[in-house]
Amino acid sequence: MSEYFPSQIDLTTNYMGLQLKNPLVASASPLSKKLDLVKRLEDAGAAAIVMYSLFEEQITHESRELDHYLTRGTEHYAEALSYFPDLGHYNIGPEPYLKHLERVKRAVSIPVIGSLNGVSTGGWVDYAQRIEAAGADALELNIYYLPTDPELSGAALEDTYTSLVSDVCAQVRIPVALKLSPFFTALPHAARRFAKAGANALVLFNRFYQPDFDLEQLEVTSNLQLSTSDDLRLPLSWIAILYGRVPVDLALTGGVHTAQDVLKAMMAGANVAMLASELLARGIYRISDILSDLQAWMVDHEYSSIREMQGSMSQRAVAEPAAFERANYMKALNSFDTRLP
Numbered sequence: 001m002s003e004y005f006p007s008q009i010d011l012t013t014n015y016m017g018l019q020l021k022n023p024l025v026a027s028a029s030p031l032s033k034k035l036d037l038v039k040r041l042e043d044a045g046a047a048a049i050v051m052y053s054l055f056e057e058q059i060t061h062e063s064r065e066l067d068h069y070l071t072r073g074t075e076h077y078a079e080a081l082s083y084f085p086d087l088g089h090y091n092i093g094p095e096p097y098l099k100h101l102e103r104v105k106r107a108v109s110i111p112v113i114g115s116l117n118g119v120s121t122g123g124w125v126d127y128a129q130r131i132e133a134a135g136a137d138a139l140e141l142n143i144y145y146l147p148t149d150p151e152l153s154g155a156a157l158e159d160t161y162t163s164l165v166s167d168v169c170a171q172v173r174i175p176v177a178l179k180l181s182p183f184f185t186a187l188p189h190a191a192r193r194f195a196k197a198g199a200n201a202l203v204l205f206n207r208f209y210q211p212d213f214d215l216e217q218l219e220v221t222s223n224l225q226l227s228t229s230d231d232l233r234l235p236l237s238w239i240a241i242l243y244g245r246v247p248v249d250l251a252l253t254g255g256v257h258t259a260q261d262v263l264k265a266m267m268a269g270a271n272v273a274m275l276a277s278e279l280l281a282r283g284i285y286r287i288s289d290i291l292s293d294l295q296a297w298m299v300d301h302e303y304s305s306i307r308e309m310q311g312s313m314s315q316r317a318v319a320e321p322a323a324f325e326r327a328n329y330m331k332a333l334n335s336f337d338t339r340l341p
Helices: 035-044 064-071 078-083 094-107 124-133 154-169 187-196 229-242 259-268 277-282 286-300 321-339
Strands: 013-015 018-020 024-026 048-050 112-118 138-143 176-180 201-204 212-214 219-221 249-253 272-275
Touching (some): 024 286, 094 112, 176 187
Parallel strands (some): 024 048, 024 272, 201 249
Antiparallel strands (some): 212 219
């Protein structure tokens, strides 16, 4: 039995210079749209809250160009209309977002992180400053862009991302996190460029919307699937690879549902573990349960602090992570040999 007791366990962690009471952060979701839910997140033990996203399209809704590209060609293929959302439904506008952010800041004592979702500089720089002025402790840039143009190279897209990060970071004093997709040709190289451009943290990973087809109605269907713990493996792998190699903090998002998931994230090298699906599916007070289970595990395994375990299972000590990954890949495939009849 361990000599430690829960009261002696230090769950604190540092994320982008923000001293957090524990590593559990409520990621961007509808839960931050209502003040009473935000208060419940704090009461349940969330160490910080990422606001739901302000979309680039909301800032530039008056743009006729957006309208043109969303509707072009749909007169020929009516089924294509169902690809696109009704922007009016989402377009509550940037001003209500800023006012709500101010109310949230007044209502809670934990850090509040603003969120901008888009892909071009456009109004981002201005609204990054306004989010800062509204009281946000940090800003998360959620770059959601699926490159479909065969003429657009990976290098050109990476340049666009880097310029966007640089432009925003140059205009705000609060720390900036960049939420990325996993679809980069050379993610470690891109991550280092983003760090040089001013990003204080990387959030891994954004999940792209993946539509399905209704073959009877000939419509594109959109049904958001909540994550499961199985989704943890992809961000876990990349955080383990990036830890200690890129000078940024790391946040794991997608697949955090249990204390074990949080522990894995910390051991890979994450500063924080972000969750939303678990709270949407099972309730906000799951945070309390996860924190309790986290402390119990640490007592049983004689860990006195989160910092003690951070990065302990990363690949920092591996001279050639690519070779290490291939060796494990072959080992996993060969494990099926024993199951053959």
